[in-house]
Amino acid sequence: MTLRATDILKAIQKLNPAEKHRLREYLIDALTASSSTGTVLQEISERKNKNGYHCPDCESEHIVRFGKYSTIVDGEEVKKQRYRCKACKKTFTDLTNTALYRTRRLHQWIKFIECMIEGYSLRKSAELVGNVTHVTLFYWRHKLLASLKQIEIPNFEGIVEMDETYFLYSEKGQRKIKDRKSRKRGGSAKKRGISNEQVCVLVARDRDKMTVSQVLGMGRLTKEQLDKAIGHKLSSENILCTDSWRAFKTYAAEKGMDIYQFKSDGKVRTKGLYHIQNVNNYHRRLKAWIQRFNGVATKYLNNYLAWFQVLESIQHQRNEVTMNDLIIRGNLIQNSETYDTIRLTKFAI
Known part of the structure; x- marks a missing residue:
């Protein structure tokens, strides 16, 4: 039986508020899904090729349709366009070497x-997305995050606040752990205070909310690690605000910068x-957010830091604009990660 539009509208009027709300959410999701994918792919293609086509392998500009x-x-x-490089003879698409490369469910x-x-x-996401396992979504997550963590921010301006925080080193997901017994539910360090069991994460943030958060190494922060991580984003005109650790x-x-330091006792804030x-x-906010994962493998920690940084920049808003922008930005960056490289990656500084 075919219903007329007037019959459908009359049926909607009979729904209670809760049913109308569920219908509204369903229609929003359905309409978003039916209009976004094609737009996103078109935007990725146009922005990647704004200066002309080039080969992702040899960078040649001698490209033909293939x-x-x-x-x-x-x-x-x-049907989507495939290209061929006349120099190296390799073929590619607009999504080659991106997070979406070889994804069958765009x-x-x-x-x-x-x-x-x-x-x-991941399990709840798999239920909501449908027809995909939580294992596949784990790799989707890290393919996208591997791109997002490469996004560069502008150089810091004015006052720059810097402080380090620490996470317990974790080998979550590792089947065979050497040198120690596996922990349950995160566990705790054997040594008191800050030691080489702790992973140092530096967060630097100026008053325009330009933020860098990055894993620096095991144990206490050193000035060499600091310079390697954010030295290229600082100048002698910046004023540093840090805790009392001597490396700052x-x-x-050494860099000729003014600095204001604050002790952790909280007497002078x-x-x-x-x-x-x-x-x-x-x-x-970072530590409260990361608790939901019940521990994060240290080798993936930089990915999660990038994820939280993006969420902060969009203020955790879920709408079509932010979702489309997130997937577009994540696919404009060279990314050759595969399921195997993600799974076999090792923690290294």
Whole structure:
């Protein structure tokens, strides 16, 4: 039986508020899914090739069209352009060496991005996305994050707050752990205080909220690690606000930068405009957010730091604009990660 539009509208009017809300959410999801994928792919193609086509392997600009391939867009099979490099003879597409490369379910990525913003577990995300396992979504997650962590921010301006925080070294997911017994539910360090069992994460943030958060190494921060991580984003015109750790003071002296330091006892929290409250609040939000994962393998920690940084920049908003922008930005960056490289990666500094 075919219903007329007027019959459907009358049926909607009879729904209670809760049913109307569920219907509204369903229609939003359905309409978003049916319109976003094609737009996203077109945007990725245009922005990647704004200066002309080039080979992702040898960088040659001598490119010709080389047939088409089939993919699913908006629930339908469509033909997309394939290219061939005249120099190295290799073929490629607009998605070669991106997070979406060789993904067979492009139309499901938008829903998965929504799940990432909401912070759902992989198993719940698999239920919501449909027809995909939580294992596959784990690799989707890290393929995208491997791109997002490469996004460069502008150089710092003015006052820059810096402070380090620490996470217990974790080999979560490793079947055979050497040198120690496996922990249960995260566990705790054997040594008191900060030791080589702890992973140092530096967070630097200026007053425009330009933020760098990065794993530096095991144990205490050194000035060499600091310079390697963010030295290229600082200048002598910056004013540093840090805790009282001596590496910050030594680094500032060598670079000719002004520095204000604050002890952790909390007796003096501010000196006029100078304080580290913004970066300390960032630490608090980061650690509260990361607890939902019940431990993160240290080899993936930089990926999660990049994820949280992106969420902070979009203020954890879930809408079509932010979801599309997230997937577009994540696929404009060279990314050759595969399931095997993600699975076999090792923690290294």
